[in-house]
Amino acid sequence: MGKLFEELDYRHTPIGLVSLRRRRELRLGVDVVEILLGDEHLMSDLFTVSEIALADLGLAEASGDKLDVVVGGLGLGYTAQAVLKDPRVKSLIVVDALEAVIDWHKEGLLPMGTELCDDSRCQFVLGDFFKLAASKEGLDPVQAERKFDAILVDIDHAPDFWLNSANAPFYEVEGLTELAKHLKLGGVFGLWSNDRPDDTFTERLSAVFSSVRAEEVSFYNPLQDNTFVQTVYLGQKS
8 A cells, every 4th residue: 555645746837836646545445646737637547548549549540560650748658658559650759848747757756667768769859749730840859840640649638628728729720730731641630638529629620631530438437436538539631
C-alpha cells in the first residue's frame, strides 16, 4: 500500500500551477497518479482507455510500414506509448508546451518511468503544438515542412472546451486546413475529446478531410458506477 497522498512535483507554468501527485484511492485499493492544473484535473492513470484508443484507431487508418507520427500532448504518455507499440512506427515526435511534463518523463516520476525516453524512435519537442501546426515550417524543429503519416492530438478537453482560448482557431476549418498540410497523402488526423461526438465539429472535419468519422470510446467508471463515453475523431487526407 502506498501513501494516502504524495505531491511528487509542482511547477509554475505560463498557463498556471501544474502539479504531479500520487494518492491512494481507497475505494478501489489502488494508487492513482494525476496531473492537475491548479485545482483542475487534467489526466489520471486510472482511466486511459480513450488515450490508448486515439493511437490504436489513428494508426489503424494509416498505411505503410515505416510510419512517421506526431503526438500533440504528452501528458502521462499513454498515447505515445501505444503509438510505439505499433512495429510499423519508424519515428515519433511528441510535442508538449509544458517543460515540467517532459522533465517528469525524463526523471522517471511517472508510472511508465523513462520508457518513452529510452525508445530511440521517440523525440520530445518543447513547444506550442498549435503554433507549430499553424506554421509553414511545421512540427519538426529540425526538418522544416516535414510531412507525417499520422498526427494525433490530445491537449484540450474538447473541440469547444480549451485549456487556453488561444487554441480555439485550430478547431475551425482554417486551422484544420493548416494542420492537414503537414500530413502526407493518405495521412491521418486523430483528435481526443472528453465529450460525446459533436456533429458541428465533424462537419468541419469533412470540409478538410476526405474520410471522416467520430468513434465513441466507452469505459466503466467504478467510482461513479456508470459508463463514460468519450470520442476519437478521425480524418484522412486524400
